[in-house]
Amino acid sequence: xxxxxxxxxxLSIQEGENAxxxxxxxxxxxxxxxxxxxxxxxxxxxxxxxxNEREKHSGRLRVTLDTSKKSSSLLITAxxxxxxxxxxxxxxxxxxxxxxxxGNQVVVIP
Amino acid sequence: xxxxxxSPRHKVTETGTPVTLRCHQTENHRYMYWYRQDPGHGLRLxxxxxxxxxxxxxxxSDGYSVSRSKTEDFLLTLESATSSQxxxxxxxxxxxxxxxxxYFGPGTRLTVL
Numbered sequence: 001x002x003x004x005x006x007x008x009x010x011l012s013i014q015e016g017e018n019a020x021x022x023x024x025x026x027x028x029x030x031x032x033x034x035x036x037x038x039x040x041x042x043x044x045x046x047x048x049x050x051x052n053e054r055e056k057h058s059g060r061l062r063v064t065l066d067t068s069k070k071s072s073s074l075l076i077t078a079x080x081x082x083x084x085x086x087x088x089x090x091x092x093x094x095x096x097x098x099x100x101x102x103g104n105q106v107v108v109i110p
Numbered sequence: 111x112x113x114x115x116x117s118p119r120h121k122v123t124e125t126g127t128p129v130t131l132r133c134h135q136t137e138n139h140r141y142m143y144w145y146r147q148d149p150g151h152g153l154r155l156x157x158x159x160x161x162x163x164x165x166x167x168x169x170x171s172d173g174y175s176v177s178r179s180k181t182e183d184f185l186l187t188l189e190s191a192t193s194s195q196x197x198x199x200x201x202x203x204x205x206x207x208x209x210x211x212x213y214f215g216p217g218t219r220l221t222v223l
Contacts, residue, residue: 031210042200042214043153088152092210096141096160097168102152 012107019076021104023089024069030094032065032072037086037103046074046087079108113137114215116201122221129188131218133201135181141204142184143212144168144176146197153200159184191222 013019023032031050035043049056049065049072056063062075076083086105090098113136123129133142143158145168155168157176165176173195175187188195198219202212 033211040217042216043202043212045211045213048211090153096204097143097155097158098212099155100145100153102150 009102010105010107012109013079015079015081015108015110017079019079019083019106019108021074021087021089021106023072023074023101025072025089025091025099026070027091027093029067029091031092032063033090033092033098034061034063034072034074035088035090035100037088039085043088076106079106081108081110084108114201114203114213116199116215116218118218119216120219122223123191124223125192126190129191129220129222131186131199131201131220133184133186133215135184135203137203137205138181139203140181140206142178143202143204144174144184144186145200145202146170146195147200147217148197156186156199191220193222196220196222 011019029051031048033048034046036046037043047058047061047063049063051067060077065072084107086103088100088103090100092098115134117132141160144156145153147153154170156170156174157165157168159165159178162178177185198217200217201215204212
């Protein structure tokens with residue numbers, strides 16, 4: 001089964017800096033999604049990028065997708081303390097289920 | 111939490127006892143999912159449902175069963191809980207035709223002693 005794998009696993013940055021996370025996967029996908037999880041809470045959907053898209057923006061988020069390399073990146077610009085969370089990528093292979101990566105923990109220091 | 115509730119939110123039980131977790135949605139969405147989250151493993155799919163009485167196994171289904179007798183409720187049962195099933199369990203829904211994204215409940219923290 002396909003599975004997202006994020007890299008790096010943990011990231012600590014100063015407020016105002018940009019944070020970049022990468023995700024790789026193994027098989028073909030219909031779309032790739034990024035989720036955020038604050039400590040002790042459920043996951044919240046951030047952004048979805050379809051396999052025929054290369055880049056997508058949502059507020060301070062920018063996602064890229066390279067299907068030839070089977071990889072995606074999530075960029076958070078001008079980070080804030082409230083961005084401290086774990087970030088997961090998830091791949092949708094069109095079988096009504098998502099395969100999640102292990103997650104990236106991001107700490108934004110005020 | 112997109113109209114999704116999970117109960118109980120916390121449970122401590124002993125090895126060998128049966129446990130049932132409930133996921134309830136208010137939106138009548140077709141797809142519902144049960145995941146478990148463990149350190150170092152991310153989220154792993156246990157079972158999912160694509161309609162009333164229609165369910166399928168995920169990647170870590172051994173030791174778990176599910177039932178969906180009503181659109182709004184998806185039950186996860188551990189027939190005989192083991193310590194390896196200590197985890198945080200999340201339910202999710204997917205509106206299906208409208209979007210491919212999933213919306214998650216607040217989670218249930220289960221400890222099996």
